[in-house]
Amino acid sequence: MSNDLAGIDVTVDGNVLRITVNRPSRMNAVTTESLDAIASTLNHYRNDSAIRVAVLTGSGRTFCTGADLSSIEEISDPPSPATIDAANRSVTEIITFPHPVIGAINGPAAGVGVSLALACDLTVAAESSYLLLAFTKIGLMPDGGATALVAASIGRARALRMALLAERLPAATAADIGLIAATYPDDNFAESVEALTRQIADGPAHALGTTKFAINAATLTEIHNALERERSGQLELISEPDFSEGVQAFLEKRPAAFGRATIA
Template identity: 60%
Template sequence: MSTDHEPGVDVTVENGTLRVTINRPDRMNAVKAETLDAVADAFDKYTGDETIRVAIVGGAGGRAFCSGADIVGRDLSAPPSTDTLDAANRVATTVRDFPRPVIAAVNGAAAGVGVSLALACDLTVASESSYFLLAFTRIGLMPDGGATALVAASVGRARAMRMALLAERLPAAEALAAGLIADVYADDDFDARVDELAARLAGGPVDAYAATKHAINATTLTELDGALGREFDGQMQLLAGPDFREGVRAFEQKRKADFRNR
């Protein structure tokens, strides 16, 4: 087994399985630009490695897969940086283009860009106590990381609008029923079920999987690249706006944002 430790990300390779684990449990695996870049770096590093047969993306600690971008301590007086958006877009395209099946093992909260990361993977499975939350509008932002295409491609326009505009939690069972994810496993045997799924894929015809993945993505994610550009432009404007400043202040003060009197 080989192991790499990048900023907030653990990368291991064993028996043909690449595991990329966001390891910031004290922040519920909230990500910074360097965290997302480390995830993308791992996939780039092993893209041409013929010994890799399947990949798993997960979150450490059991409370969250990824709770979104880490906004605590953000300097609201500084001009918005493109770093996190660039990294989020890179992750979405890198995971999409990886030539092996990628499993998102969602054990806990998947929020914000965590939803984007989970849905960029090929098979998204969740523990029964997990949930999905496009929380962006709660802090005056719009979905990014490809979420506007990834969610709509899975559940359709009406459900995507509800998730994005109302920022409501979608429990794992409802996410499965809506077609957002591939399966739900019991909390107690979640890790074992993920390992079983990975072993099944690792023992399969990887070239056929690669061709299948490419063909389905080409058909269903035709708008992903365009969405990334639209999200980038819209988000950069929102990051410089008053709603975001009020949203961050409210988040840090643990209160509901007041967008009418910002």
């Protein structure tokens, strides 16, 4: 099974559900349709008794570089909540999926790609990969639950540093500070992920699912409020000149000149 239009490949391998972001020409940047496909796939299989674990990853050498800004046809158009809502549905489906979801960061994860990865229950990364909350570089705030997911793992101070400064966080550092579960060498990343997948798939499904639910319920108490706050804040920011300048600068591959557009 696959969704070529949305750039999402879906396969079922025995008791393993595999979801792969497959838009290599856009460095696996996602669209509203991509995010909807992820959400609908997880929802479709959540009651499938054969599935015991899901794996979310990216094709090639990239996990997901966030929302596809090249799909914005007219920056001055009124803001639409469609992509934000699709991201929120995807993250919610990952968190509430009845079995563990492994996030396999095979390469750079940026923007909402970080949110998707951190919503997973066991997030592992290739040693050469990194995580980047790049939102402020285009005049936006983190979304997809990132304001709750990051802080729940590494605390307020480190979360603010990551979100406000938009610094690349190497995978090894992410593992050291507890943002992700582990890193694996690039040359055997796929094999390591497969071994982890099989360990979960061969484990006690009910116990693992119940454990996931209990830990998420204890640690992600703010996730739904965070999604609502991010939606409200993001829609406000999308309508401001800094976002227009940020996107234009991104498309033109130049540093953004924030604030200048608001000076009369």
